[in-house]
Amino acid sequence: MEFKLLPGGTLQGEARVPGDKSISHRSIMLGSLAEGVTRVSGFLEGEDALATVAAFRAMGVQIEGPANGRVTIHGVGLHGLQAPANSIDLGNSGTSIRLLSGLLAGQDFACELTGDASLCGRPMGRVMTPLQLMGADIESAEGGRPPLRIGGGAELKAIHYDLPMASAQVKSCVLLAGLYADGQTSVTEPAPTRDHTERMLRGFGYSVERDSEGIISLQGGGTLQATAIDVPADISSAAFFMVAASIAPGSELLLDHVGINPTRTGVISLLRAMGADIELLNEREVGGEPVADILVRSAQLRGIDIPQEQIPLAIDEFPVLFVAAACAEGRTTLRGAEELRVKESDRIAAMAEGLTTLGVSNEVLEDGIIIDGFGGAGSFCGGEVNSYHDHRIAMAFAVAALRASAEIHVLEADNVATSFPGFDALARGLGLQIRVVEDLVEEPFERQ
Numbered sequence: 034m035e036f037k038l039l040p041g042g043t044l045q046g047e048a049r050v051p052g053d054k055s056i057s058h059r060s061i062m063l064g065s066l067a068e069g070v071t072r073v074s075g076f077l078e079g080e081d082a083l084a085t086v087a088a089f090r091a092m093g094v095q096i097e098g099p100a101n102g103r104v105t106i107h108g109v110g111l112h113g114l115q116a117p118a119n120s121i122d123l124g125n126s127g128t129s130i131r132l133l134s135g136l137l138a139g140q141d142f143a144c145e146l147t148g149d150a151s152l153c154g155r156p157m158g159r160v161m162t163p164l165q166l167m168g169a170d171i172e173s174a175e176g177g178r179p180p181l182r183i184g185g186g187a188e189l190k191a192i193h194y195d196l197p198m199a200s201a202q203v204k205s206c207v208l209l210a211g212l213y214a215d216g217q218t219s220v221t222e223p224a225p226t227r228d229h230t231e232r233m234l235r236g237f238g239y240s241v242e243r244d245s246e247g248i249i250s251l252q253g254g255g256t257l258q259a260t261a262i263d264v265p266a267d268i269s270s271a272a273f274f275m276v277a278a279s280i281a282p283g284s285e286l287l288l289d290h291v292g293i294n295p296t297r298t299g300v301i302s303l304l305r306a307m308g309a310d311i312e313l314l315n316e317r318e319v320g321g322e323p324v325a326d327i328l329v330r331s332a333q334l335r336g337i338d339i340p341q342e343q344i345p346l347a348i349d350e351f352p353v354l355f356v357a358a359a360c361a362e363g364r365t366t367l368r369g370a371e372e373l374r375v376k377e378s379d380r381i382a383a384m385a386e387g388l389t390t391l392g393v394s395n396e397v398l399e400d401g402i403i404i405d406g407f408g409g410a411g412s413f414c415g416g417e418v419n420s421y422h423d424h425r426i427a428m429a430f431a432v433a434a435l436r437a438s439a440e441i442h443v444l445e446a447d448n449v450a451t452s453f454p455g456f457d458a459l460a461r462g463l464g465l466q467i468r469v470v471e472d473l474v475e476e477p478f479e480r481q
């Protein structure tokens with residue numbers, strides 16, 4: 034599947050983008066392990082979150098929906114999961130496999146976790162190391178890649194783990210395994226990362242401490258109590274339209290009910306530092322997560338040096354931030370972002386290649402990129418860019434068309450539905466001139 038985009042356009046209107054992916058995953062996981070019935074609204078009906086739903090169904094949890102973002106989960110308690118009949122396929126979803134490996138390390142049955150070609154190329158050593166320190170029986174394919182085989186019946190022991198990289202998935206994996214460990218499990222992170230796991234555990238009545246030195250800890254052996262969860266719109270999906278409205282002259286766009294958890298708002302801080310006109314309206318708290326409506330008007334952006342501490346807070350937004358940097362006046366420099374190389378694709382390489390195709394001068398660094406923006410009067414030239422089956426690369430280059438001088442074709446855009454089902458229709462409604470072209474499927478020869 035590919036996107037074809039006509040150049041130019043202005044963004045006008047109001048929209049609510051789909052639900053937060055991180056919170057949607059966690060709502061299914063904790064809802065399944067809780068005592069009682071958890072009702073979720075605003076759930077992301079994207080392929081990644083649906084992979085988590087399918088995984089828990091395969092382990093015997095009764096889950097109704099999703100229908101219009103509503104899901105009802107009949108929790109089985111921390112010890113109520115059943116052995117799945119087959120290996121569990123988590124598709125493209127890194128969050129599913131890494132968080133599940135922590136939960137499954139504590140079960141009394143064995144299972145295997147696998148995924149698509151992209152997921153099977155991603156590093157799992159980062160979760161295997163702490164889980165093995167806790168006493169888990171976990172094996173991978175060569176080079177620490179999926180499939181993962183987790184043996185059942187391990188007696189987990191609590192550990193303290195200093196995360197070597199800023200990763201919410203690794204932090205969450207250790208904390209979730211800690212629910213099954215004897216004693217207090219704790220972690221420190223080199224820089225704050227998204228804290229949805231900690232917040233949601235508390236929402237389910239489970240105590241999670243964070244001390245003044247940033248040590249996050251919990252005691253094993255408690256219970257989770259079912260609750261109601263209202264999932265806000267995903268700031269990572271809203272980010273595409275924040276950049277779109279910023280770079281398309283004459284735009285004014287209101288994005289409703291967006292999660293603005295401070296561990297996720299790096300994209301707002303960075304765009305504002307670049308000169309973007311972004312206002313947060315009607316700030317409120319919904320189910321333990323801060324939410325706001327976000328008003329964006331177009332503005333001339335300028336290049337910046339991206340501060341290190343903002344990197345984990347904007348980790349998924351760099352593809353579209355690079356598009357903003359290309360439209361900015363002057364140079365944008367990103368260093369210390371090697372994590373971008375192990376996402377759904379190598380996002381530094383994939384973005385650099387596409388930016389070069391579209392005429393943007395850039396230099397690739399081992400751990401980042403330098404982008405020389407074309408500024409006010411400039412534009413992307415048209416062309417064909419490969420998104421390498423990475424949803425966020427595909428949507429970033431779709432946004433670039435707003436400031437292009439000719440058509441942009443985005444190849445391999447099939448995975449957009451992992452995080453943002455309906456992206457093309459919503460984008461079209463707001464002013465992008467986008468068309469989806471399905472791969473040609475040859476009709477089978479009909480027998481007479």
Ligand code: S3P
Pocket residue numbers: 054055056128199200201202203205227348349372
């Ligand atoms: C996520 C954490 C981040 C992020 C991913 C979702 C999560 O990954 O990139 O899209 O839900 O915990 P890392 O922990 O690998 O940085």
